[in-house]
Amino acid sequence: MIEINNLTKKYGSFTALNNLNLSIDKGTVFGFVGPNGAGKSTTFSILATLLAPTNGTAYVNGYDVTKNPKQVRKHIGYMPDFFGVYDQFKVHEYLDFYGASYGVPSNERKAIIPQLLELVNLIDKKDSYVDVLSRGMKQRLCLARALIHDPEVLILDEPASGLDPRARIEMRGILKELKNMEKTIIISSHILPELSEMCDYLGIIEHGNLIASGNVGQIENQLQAQKILNIQVKNNIERTIAFFQEDPNVLQVERDEKTELLLHVSYEGTEDDQIELLRKAVKNEIPILTFTQKQSNLEDIFMEITKGDE
Amino acid sequence: MDRFMSLFINPVLNKEVKLRFRTFKSFLGLFFYLLVCGIACLAFIYIESYLSYDSFTATDSRNLFMVLGIGQLGLILFMTPGLTAGAISGEREMQTLNILLTTQQSSTSIILSKLFSSIAYLFLMLIASLPLYSIVFLYGGVSPEMVMITFSFHLLTMLTIGSLGIMFSTLIRRTMVATITTYGVMVFLVVGTLILFFISLRFVMQQYTGPSGVTQGxxxxxxxxxxxxxxATLFSIYEPTVERSLQSAGVNWDLWKGFITSYSIITIFSLFVSIIRLRPSTQLKSRKKKG
Structure with missing residues (x-):
């Protein structure tokens, strides 16, 4: 449905997007995560035919975004990260205008507008002027606007940004419904947990480079080269430290600040190496009480790899 | 045919007209404009009829017509840049342009709709003021053809300045800068060209006047x-004597012909640039590839 090959966008000497390769199947919800300025909006602008890439190609539904922009526009619903509304329009007029702009016939518009307003919970605001709507309502109205021509692909750039928790939950609910409608959705956020819940696949982008992509588990594996082993012993802590420090896969052994007999071991070996390490420890009569791998937190990893931006 | 018509009658035009004419301000603007024009006409007639020695003659009527024609031209010159220079940049500043550009509307229809809707209000003002010209007809001195010529002249000026406004609005990101640039071009067209005319005419007279006093070449x-x-062109239509000074420089072509040609070219060029640059990068990229 969406095929991106070696997509590059440069502004002078600054590279906003560097050789991005991505393939998103029909009906997939793909989350694009990265800090501000990582290249998410650039990618979305290129897919929305608003920006030409310096190099590479991007296809939506088989149509090249630079060669067949008109066809691409027919198949996408685009919601930018920052957008304005025509304040003097009423809600239904706003949708009617965009419906007409997308070439939806008048009678179809009349039928689809109430359905869309129902979907985004704005049916009771049908006759309100757009400028009296709250930010969350405007976000939802913009989402309804992106759906007016029933596109197969939705490109949503930070749809939940600036919303209060309640509005975020409402937006998440709407996105789940869209997922059930088998829309292909590409959605961005700089907040990872928000996306990891609702997306089938994630891509993490930083400085214009896609540093990891796949489902949540795959991303953890790609990003987490080293793991932390939490090892608690009954006694003999000095001997235990000496034993683990000898292993070539152990990078660092730290004692827990609060629990005296607990160690945090930074380990880069494979799962088999890990089994072997435990076996050796037992053979060497290390009095192990617990031997666990620290549960990885995707957000921690994300924060770790993007901390250079702060 | 439908495709051609959709360039002129389309959702963007509907939206613009609806939003522009929905406010009470538009009605008030039109009301006060007609009030001022009406008072000016009646005052002119009153002054000429009662305060001068003779009554209101056909010549006075002709003068009133010229005052009205040139006055409305002034209105067009001062209002059109303000109405058009924010058409595209305003959408950009309101952050509505990107969404509009992802719809099925072609660049041509967006630009033409923006132009027509921006000058629609001014056009309405001109149409609404046409009955004022009927006062002139009461006293004679002006033919209906002259009224039509003046009206067409106003229309072309409006289209050209409007197209320039739209072009600057497309090329320049900030409405303020686009508006100032359009006013700058307008001032050049009204004042700058006049200065240039006098300087160049003086130069021609000095350099190329032969011993017999006739300009050579x-x-x-x-x-x-x-x-x-x-x-100057409108005045030359009213008073053909203006052209004599040009004939002394050796050019016999009517000034209005040159005006229509040059303003049509400026209009087409401005609209072409606007259409090409509205969705700049994507268009240029695909052109480069084709080349």
Whole structure:
């Protein structure tokens, strides 16, 4: 449905997007995560035919975004990260205008507008002027606007940004419904947990480079080269430290600040190496009480790899 | 045919007209404009009829017509840049342009709709003021053809300044800068060309006048400078004597012909640039590839 090959966008000497390769199947919800300025909006602008890439190609539904922009526009619903509304329009007029702009016939518009307003919970605001709507309502109205021509692909750039928790939950609910409608959705956020819940696949982008992509588990594996082993012993802590420090896969052994007999071991070996390490420890009569791998937190990893931006 | 019509009648035009004419301000603007024009006409007639020795003659009526024609031209010149220079940049500043550009509307229809809707209000003002010209007919001195010529002249000026406004609005990101640039071009067309005309005419007279006092050869610069000036051209339609000074420089072509040609070219060029640059990068990229 969406095929991106070696997509590059440069502004002078600054590279906003560097050789991005991505393939998103029909009906997939793909989350694009990265800090501000990582290249998410650039990618979305290129897919929305608003920006030409310096190099590479991007296809939506088989149509090249630079060669067949008109066809691409027919198949996408685009919601930018920052957008304005025509304040003097009423809600239904706003949708009617965009419906007409997308070439939806008048009678179809009349039928689809109430359905869309129902979907985004704005049916009771049908006759309100757009400028009296709250930010969350405007976000939802913009989402309804992106759906007016029933596109197969939705490109949503930070749809939940600036919303209060309640509005975020409402937006998440709407996105789940869209997922059930088998829309292909590409959605961005700089907040990872928000996306990891609702997306089938994630891509993490930083400085214009896609540093990891796949489902949540795959991303953890790609990003987490080293793991932390939490090892608690009954006694003999000095001997235990000496034993683990000898292993070539152990990078660092730290004692827990609060629990005296607990160690945090930074380990880069494979799962088999890990089994072997435990076996050796037992053979060497290390009095192990617990031997666990620290549960990885995707957000921690994300924060770790993007901390250079702060 | 449908496709051609959709360039002129489309959702963007509907939206613009609806939003522009929905406010009470638009009605008030039109009301006060007609009030001022009406009072000016009646005051002119009153002054000429009661305060001068003779009654209101056909010549006075003709003068009133010229005052109205040139006055409305002034209105067009001062209002059109303000109405058009924010058409595209305003959408960009409101952050609505990107969404509009992802719809099925072609660049041509967006630009033409923006132009027509921006000048629609001014056009309405002109149409609404047409009955004022009927006062002139009461006293004679002006033919209906002259009214139509003046009206067409206003229309072309409006289209050209409007197209320039739209072009600057497309090329320049900030509405304020686009508006100032359009006013700058307008001032050049009204004042700059006049200065250029006098300088070039003086130069031609000095350099190329023979012993008999007749200018030798054809010198186009004074003509070109003056044909770009809408006020001078309109005045030359009313008072053909203006053209004599041009004939002395060796150019015999009517000034209005030069005006229509040059303003049509400026209009087409401005609209073409606007259409090409509205979705700039994607268009240029695909062109480069084709090349």
């Amino acid at each position: 054809n010198h186009y610069l004074p003509y070109v400078a003056l044909m770009l000036n809408p006020a």
